[in-house]
Amino acid sequence: MGEIKALRGTRDILPEEVNYWQQVETVAKEILTKAAYTEIRPPIFEQTALFERGIGEATDVVSKEMYTFVDRGDRSCTLRPEGTAGVVRAFIEHGLHAQGVQRLWYTGPMFRYERPQAGRQRQFHQIGLELIGSPSPVADVETIALATDILETLGLKHLSLQLNSVGNNEDRQRYREALVAYLTPYKDQLDSDSQYRLDRNPLRILDSKDEQTQAILENAPRLLDHLDADSQAHFEAVKRQLTALGIDYTINTNLVRGLDYYTHTAFEIQSADLGAQATVCGGGRYDGLIGQLGGNETPAMGWAIGMERLILLLKQLKPVPKPELDIYLVSRGDRATAQGLKIAQTLRHQGLRVELDLSGSQFKKQFKRADRSGAIACLIIGDEEVEQGTVNLKWMATQAQSVWQQSELIANGDQLRQQIWEAKHRE
Template structure:
């Protein structure tokens, strides 16, 4: 039988990488908490019509990339391809719309059937935020600032942001007509996907990656020239708020994002260190989605970032803090090994990170592992120490060591986290 492997487009996240994921998640959790955002957790599969109505049947996500199946009740279900539609469904179903403004965030796996490549998998993970119930342009600036602060807080400096407005429904209708009028004479020169989009979803042609199509759209009409006075005023206020926060950006009229529910503000944050898959975070306003899913008209804005790309970038830049190990505990002999487990647990209960060597091998091999562990100290417990109720503490950087009663160590565990002061010899 052939070896069983992970499905194409999925990856195991091994222990060496998980610490980076946890660091990103804990940094995000702390930042969101400071801004009064609360976590929400939604199912990883939903009724298919949620995404057909919410994302748009003309999008590539719905038309080509969803993992859809019939359950045993012949109901069409889909593994979630993105997080916003599920959050809005939960917002409506659980009556959150009656509780005023909602600041929410989420994290978890998403699924899209697409060609796997660097930074893009069929099962991928996102962290996202959503603000539901505010039409204030400051909400747009707040969520963008959260994304910017999160990435900066993780140590990323080489970032740039693209910003655009796609206006409201009337703005897009006017612009769509102008764009189709411009592109129709070039129909035969467009790439096949763009030819298909010309009738179904022409705005998506603007972010085509095909070089010939990109050349054509460079001279296309700008959506910024088709905004109503009200949409222009809204976008101006978003830009002013970002300027007030010192967040830099460039206007990109070709930025439309890939989902039909976007209105007004659209943005992407990119890193040049990721090559062609440069976008780390993207989002915008989606004032029509709640109504599309059966609620009343509700303004909303949010974003999502891809964890795989972000972790890859952090590891590439070597900004990831390593897990902390305070001490490495080695033991040899029946009585010493029994005491070692009790001592390790006692120190752990006091907040000391202890790695207990379970190999039972000779002290020499255990000492080598201690040296590689990154610990501050090595605790040595042989039968002699066990008989005396003591333990030898060796500070690995200096090589200094001393024997102490185990009870003394449990009473003063802080000594395991730092080198002892250098002793000045008497004059």
């Protein structure tokens, strides 16, 4: 039997990298909580119809990229390729509209059958936000501002906000007709994907990376020129509010995003440090999706940050230090190790970060691991300490040692915690 490895397009997130992920999750949670967003956790798989109806059957996601299977109940199920549809389904199913405007966020894995490359996997992860229930352009700007806050707090540089309006359904239909009329004489000169999309989903041609197709699009009609008065007013208000907050933006008339449910504002936050796959956050308004999926007509705005691409950027900035270890506890012998566990648990309950060496190896080897651990102090228990009810405390920076009674250490953990705090700040 051959060696079993992770499937192509999936990867293990090993302990040395997890610190980056935890940093992102902590920053996002803190910023979103301050803005009154609460976490929601929808299932990882849903009925296939949810994504077909919500995302659009003509999109690449639905037509080419979904992981779909039939379960034992003969139901077609799909691993979620994005987060918004599941949140909207939960909003409808649980009657959340009765609770007023909903500010929700989520995080977790998504699945698309794409060609793996740097920052793009078949199992990938997102942090997403949905603001449901407000038609105001201020809602659009609040969500964009929060995404900007998260990325800038993490220390990202060279970011640019790409902004566009895709209007309402009537705007897009007028533009679709104009775009098809313009591109049809050039059909044979378009790349193969764009030729296929011309009849099914022509707005997606604007996303083409083919140089010849992009050259043809240079003189194509612009979606912004096909907006009605209300759509234009909404977009102008978004731009004014962004300027008022000091958030710079660039109008990108080819930005339409890859999902059919978007209306009005569409945006991406891109990084110049990511190469071809430059987008680290993307989203927009989706006023028609909730009604389309069977709920009451409800305006909404949201975005998602791609974790894998974000981690690539963070790794370029600087290493994320390992969580600081307060105490490394070495012991020798069954009785000493058992007593060491009791002390370690007590100190952990008192707020200290303690690692208990369980190797059973000689003290010399354990001391070397203590040196490498980065701990502030080392506690040492051997047979003699067990008999006498003591423990040796060694400060790693100075090598100074002292003897504590185990009962005193357990009873006065606050005193040790204060000494460790002082030692950290001396360093």
